[in-house]
Amino acid sequence: MKNILLPGLTLMALCVLGLSVQAQQSAPASNVQWIDAMNLTEVEQGWGQIRAGRSVGGHPITLANVVYTHGVGTHAASTIVITLHGAATRFSATVGVDDEATKEGSVVFSVIADGKELVKTPALRKGDAPQVISVDVTGAKKLTLQLDDAGDGINNDHGDWADAKLDLVPGTQQKPGIIVKPVAPPRYVHQRESDVPQIHGARIVGATPGHDFLFLVPATGKGPFIYSAKDLPAGLKLDPSTGVISGALQSAGTNQVMLSVRGPKGIAKRNLTIVGGEHKLALTPPMGWNSWNVWAAAVDQDKVKAAADELISSGLAAHGYSYINIDDTWEAGRDEKGNIQTNKKFPDMAALSGYIHQKGLRFGIYSSPGPKTCAGYTASYEHEEQDAASYAAWGVDYLKYDWCSYGTIAKDDRSLAAYMKPYQVMGAALNKVNRDILYSLCQYGMGDVWKWGADPSVGGSCWRTTGDILDNWSSLKSIIESQAGHEVYAGPGHWNDPDMLMVGVVGFGKTHPTHLKPNEQLLHISMWSLLAAPILIGCDMTKMDQFTLDLLANDETIDINQDPLGKPASRLVKDGNREVWARPLFDGTKAVGLVNLDNEPQKITVKWSDIGIKGAQSVRDLWLHKNLGTLKGSYTVEVPAHGCVLLKVKGVNKK
Incomplete structure (x- = not known):
C-alpha cells in the first residue's frame, strides 16, 4: 500500500466507503506496536503534559464524537522522535483537534522519516473532520511525529494522534522506542570581564520634554568610577559617582553626548544620542526583569526589591538592563472614588518605585483592559484614565497591558476594530499623564498586532506576537518559527515581543532550573537579540549560576539587540x-x-x-x-x- 492521507475520514467512514479497515491494521496484533505503549515522559510540548491513551486535557481521546482507546494526546508544539531500527513497515494514525478544545484550536501534523517529510496535513481546526494517515516506513531508522500550530499561536491546540501505531517486521527482536538525547555541552566560552572600563547597552535613548528622565550609564570594569558627560542637554544632570543621568529635557531635539567613565585601570568613552520629543520611548528594545516567569502569584514587595538589588550587584545593570517590572497579582480592588488599590503584598507602591529609581533603574507594572486580570485581580476596564493617573503618581515607567478578561467584553467580535479598541483607550489615557510610560501590548498576536500596534491611535512601544512562552523546546521552537515576516513592522520605538526569557531558575511560583537545555538557552538569547526583541529576564536573580550570567551579560549579543539602526533580522x-x-x-x-x-x-x-x-x-x-x-x-x-x-x-x- 502506498502512503495515504485521507482528509475527513475516520476508520468508520473508511468502512462505509468499502475501504478495508484491515488495510489500515494489516499486521497481526503481535506485530503491532502502539505509540501510547512507549515511554513518552521525555517528550516536551508547548503546554501541559503529553498523555498516553488520553487527550492532553486528561479526557478520552475524542475526534468528531468518536472515542479512541489507543492514541497520544498532545499539544502544539510537540515533537515525538522514535528510533525504528529498520524494524517497522508502516505508521498509521487518525489525527485532528480533540473535541475538548475550544474553537481556537488549530494544528498541523507532520510525519518525517529519516529527514524526509512523508505527510503534512493542512491546518486542522476544531470541528474539522479528522484525517487518516498511513505511510510506508520500511527500512527507516528514525520517525518524527510533529505537531505545530497553524501559524496563529498555540492557544487550545489540543492535537490527537489517535490509534497511532507501527506495523513491525515479523519476528523483529529490537522494538522501536522514544529517542532521549543526552544533553550536549553548550557551544560557548566564558569570557572574563576586563578591568579596563567599558560602556555598554543602548547608544540612543529618548524622552518627552518636561517629563522625568532617568538613565544609568552602563559600565563595567574595576572601580571606583568617575562618570562625566560632555554636551548634556539642558535640564539633565549626571551624578559623577553613580553614573545616573536625571532631570527633565527642556526642549525637543537630538543631542549627541560624549560619555566618559574613568577608573583605576583606564578610561572609556562612548557617544550617547539623547532624543527629545513625543513618542520617543524605546528607541532600542527594553531590557530588564519581570516577575511572572519565576514568581507568578507568589510575587511580593521583598522579591521585587531583591530583583532590583541583584540587577545592580550581579552587574547586569552595568550591561544595560534597567527595568524592574511587577506582573499580575498586586491589585486589591478600588476605593470609594474608584482609584485602584494595592494588596498587602505591596503596601506602598510609590515607596517601592522610589527604591528602584534611587538605584537608577526603572519601574514597571501590569494590568488588563478587561474587568479582571489573567489571575482574577482587579483590572482597568472603565477606569483607564484613573489607573493611568495612579501609575504616573506612583512613578511607573512601563505598563504591560494583558488582554485576559477583555474577551468577555469583545465576546465573539473578532474584527480589527475590536482588537484595537481597548489598547486605544489606555493609550489615550497614558498620553494624558505627565510621565513617560512605555506601553507594552500583551494580546498574543491576535489580529496581527504587529501591523497596528504602533498606530498613533494605539501608541504601543512593543507588542506580544505569541502566546505565553514555557521553558521547553517545543514552546521555544514554535515561537521562533512564528516570527519570520514580522520584522518589517518593527523598528525604533515599536518592537515585536515574543515573550520573556526562560533561562535560569524559573517556574511560575514553583521554582526550578529551566528545562531548556544549554544550547537551547543559547539559541533563545541569540534569537531574541537578532529579532530586536525586549530582553526581560524571567528568573530568580538571587540564584543565577555562572552560565546564566554569561548568557545574560554577553555584550556582543546585547550590542546586536540594542543596535541603534533598529532593523530586526x-x-x-x-x-x-x-x-x-x-x-x-x-x-x-x-x-x-x-x-x-x-x-x-x-x-x-x-x-x-x-x-x-x-x-x-x-x-x-x-x-x-x-x-x-x-x-x-x-x-x-x-x-x-x-x-x-x-x-x-x-x-x-x-x-
Whole structure:
C-alpha cells in the first residue's frame, strides 16, 4: 500500500466507503506496536503534559464524537522522535483537534522519516473532520511525529494522534522506542570581564520634554568610577559617582553626548544620542526583569526589591538592563472614588518605585483592559484614565497591558476594530499623564498586532506576537518559527515581543532550573537579540549560576539587540530545520544566526550572497568570542541540535 492521507475520514467512514479497515491494521496484533505503549515522559510540548491513551486535557481521546482507546494526546508544539531500527513497515494514525478544545484550536501534523517529510496535513481546526494517515516506513531508522500550530499561536491546540501505531517486521527482536538525547555541552566560552572600563547597552535613548528622565550609564570594569558627560542637554544632570543621568529635557531635539567613565585601570568613552520629543520611548528594545516567569502569584514587595538589588550587584545593570517590572497579582480592588488599590503584598507602591529609581533603574507594572486580570485581580476596564493617573503618581515607567478578561467584553467580535479598541483607550489615557510610560501590548498576536500596534491611535512601544512562552523546546521552537515576516513592522520605538526569557531558575511560583537545555538557552538569547526583541529576564536573580550570567551579560549579543539602526533580522534561508537569519547593524556590519532546529547536529552554510554581501568578509563568533579570519564566499560550521551559531560579519576593504 502506498502512503495515504485521507482528509475527513475516520476508520468508520473508511468502512462505509468499502475501504478495508484491515488495510489500515494489516499486521497481526503481535506485530503491532502502539505509540501510547512507549515511554513518552521525555517528550516536551508547548503546554501541559503529553498523555498516553488520553487527550492532553486528561479526557478520552475524542475526534468528531468518536472515542479512541489507543492514541497520544498532545499539544502544539510537540515533537515525538522514535528510533525504528529498520524494524517497522508502516505508521498509521487518525489525527485532528480533540473535541475538548475550544474553537481556537488549530494544528498541523507532520510525519518525517529519516529527514524526509512523508505527510503534512493542512491546518486542522476544531470541528474539522479528522484525517487518516498511513505511510510506508520500511527500512527507516528514525520517525518524527510533529505537531505545530497553524501559524496563529498555540492557544487550545489540543492535537490527537489517535490509534497511532507501527506495523513491525515479523519476528523483529529490537522494538522501536522514544529517542532521549543526552544533553550536549553548550557551544560557548566564558569570557572574563576586563578591568579596563567599558560602556555598554543602548547608544540612543529618548524622552518627552518636561517629563522625568532617568538613565544609568552602563559600565563595567574595576572601580571606583568617575562618570562625566560632555554636551548634556539642558535640564539633565549626571551624578559623577553613580553614573545616573536625571532631570527633565527642556526642549525637543537630538543631542549627541560624549560619555566618559574613568577608573583605576583606564578610561572609556562612548557617544550617547539623547532624543527629545513625543513618542520617543524605546528607541532600542527594553531590557530588564519581570516577575511572572519565576514568581507568578507568589510575587511580593521583598522579591521585587531583591530583583532590583541583584540587577545592580550581579552587574547586569552595568550591561544595560534597567527595568524592574511587577506582573499580575498586586491589585486589591478600588476605593470609594474608584482609584485602584494595592494588596498587602505591596503596601506602598510609590515607596517601592522610589527604591528602584534611587538605584537608577526603572519601574514597571501590569494590568488588563478587561474587568479582571489573567489571575482574577482587579483590572482597568472603565477606569483607564484613573489607573493611568495612579501609575504616573506612583512613578511607573512601563505598563504591560494583558488582554485576559477583555474577551468577555469583545465576546465573539473578532474584527480589527475590536482588537484595537481597548489598547486605544489606555493609550489615550497614558498620553494624558505627565510621565513617560512605555506601553507594552500583551494580546498574543491576535489580529496581527504587529501591523497596528504602533498606530498613533494605539501608541504601543512593543507588542506580544505569541502566546505565553514555557521553558521547553517545543514552546521555544514554535515561537521562533512564528516570527519570520514580522520584522518589517518593527523598528525604533515599536518592537515585536515574543515573550520573556526562560533561562535560569524559573517556574511560575514553583521554582526550578529551566528545562531548556544549554544550547537551547543559547539559541533563545541569540534569537531574541537578532529579532530586536525586549530582553526581560524571567528568573530568580538571587540564584543565577555562572552560565546564566554569561548568557545574560554577553555584550556582543546585547550590542546586536540594542543596535541603534533598529532593523530586526529576517529569515533568509530555510532548508528543512536549518535556517539562516541576518540583520544589518548601524556600523555597516551584519549579525548572522545559523539556526539548527533539528534534533541532530547539522552543518549549516551561510553564503555571503544569501545575506546581501560580497567579497572577503571578516567573521567573528559571538559566543566563542573568537575571530574566525577573513573568508570568501561563505562560511560553514556544525551547529548543535537545537542550537545557534551567532556571527558578526564585516566586509574587508581592499588596499
